[in-house]
Amino acid sequence: MPQIRLGVSLQPRWPLDDGAAALRAARHAEELGFDHVAVGNRLLDSGFGLDTDPLVLLSAVAGATTRLRLLTSVLVAPYYPALVLANQAATLDVVSGGRLILGVGTGWNPDEFDAVGVSARERGARTDDHLAAARALWTRRPADFDGPFTTLRAARLGVPPLTDGGPPVLVGGHSDAALRRVLRFGDGWYGTGADASEVADVRHRLRDLAGAEDTDRLTLASAAFLTPPGVPAAVPPPGRPLGGAAPSAESVADDLGRLAEAGLTVCTLWLPVAADHVGEAMEWVATQVAPRLA
Incomplete structure (x- = not known):
């Protein structure tokens, strides 16, 4: 079976009086052998999870870990002026050792677009x-650029x-x-809650849209929702849960295997559970799923 790299979203609502909780979770993820941690992008309180700037939180995670890769999942590009985005990303790339x-x-949230003064x-x-x-800016020094x-x-x-x-x-x-x-601009695609058929469809559509361009260079990645058995869910998953409504180690590994066969190489597990x-x-x-993927 093709290998799939598993990561974890740092998305639970961490206690406000314990700012290091997310960093401890990231260190634990590294100790457990996960490939990456991911942080989403919210500017206003969503009531759904950790509402932080992903580049700021992942900078702290970079200092708390040594191997773990750091994924913005996803950063809303129109919120950031291009120069600011390029410089912040390059800074984190440097201080994390290229992780x-x-x-x-x-993006999609009209309230946040209004708040930052950008037309949705x-x-x-803008993206x-x-x-x-x-x-x-990343490839030329000095750089000239003319855009809208x-x-x-x-x-x-x-x-x-x-x-x-x-x-x-x-x-x-999608x-x-x-x-x-x-x-045009990416090294890969990132989906949300995609099943194997959706991954295969995206792979096929990318090939059609690319024409003669080689698409084998592209990474296919997606977030997936998972509430392990015996662990209480804090909120309902926003999409089909990995492994079905009553997941087991076998059903989760089977779903991941089908995703890998469809071409997915990176999967971020979004765990809708309480911080505790x-x-x-x-x-x-x-301990239960990863060994079945080897």
């Missing part, structure tokens, strides 16, 4: 502009990225526009 994976999306109608165009400008929202003249980024060409970029979304964005149960949930995956 950043920049998962990006166009421009989110796709394209910002990714193209960031790539220019960003203009650069002989710009030298404050810190060049450690990773050649900049951190790998995974682009989220639309044709999102998949074209993957081909995150360690228990991760241990179940590491």
Whole structure:
């Protein structure tokens, strides 16, 4: 069976009086052998999970770990001016020793777009502009760039990225526009709750849209929802749970196997459990599921 790299989303609502709880969970994930941890992007309280800036929290995780890869899942590119996005990502790439994976999306929350003074109608165009400008800043010193929202003249980024060409970029979304964005600006695709048939469909559509371009270079990744048996759920999963409504180690491993056969190589486990149960949930995956994938 093709190998699939498992990570964990640092998404539970951590106690406000214990700011280090997320860092302890990240260290535990590293000790258990997970590939990465992921942090989403919310500016306003969602009532759903950890509402932090992903680049800030992952910078702290970088200092608390040594091997774990750091995924923004996903960063809303239109919220950040292109130069700021490029510099912050390059900074985290450097201080983490090249462990950043920049998962990006166009966003959806109208309240947050209003709050940052960005038109939601421009989110796709701004995402394209910002990714193209960031790539220019990561690959050229000095960099010139002319886009609809960003203009650069002989710009030298404050810190060049450690990773050649900049951190790998995974682009989220299922639309044709999102998949074209993957081909133009990304190193891979990032989905949410995708099953094996959806992964296979995305893989096929990317090949069709690419024409003669080689798509084998692209990483296919997705978040998946999982509440391990015996661990109480804090909120309902927002999509089909991995392993079904009553998951077992066998059913979860079977689902992951089907995802791997369809072409998925990276899977982030979103655990809709209370903060107190995150360690228990991760241990179940590491001891009961992961050995079945070897």
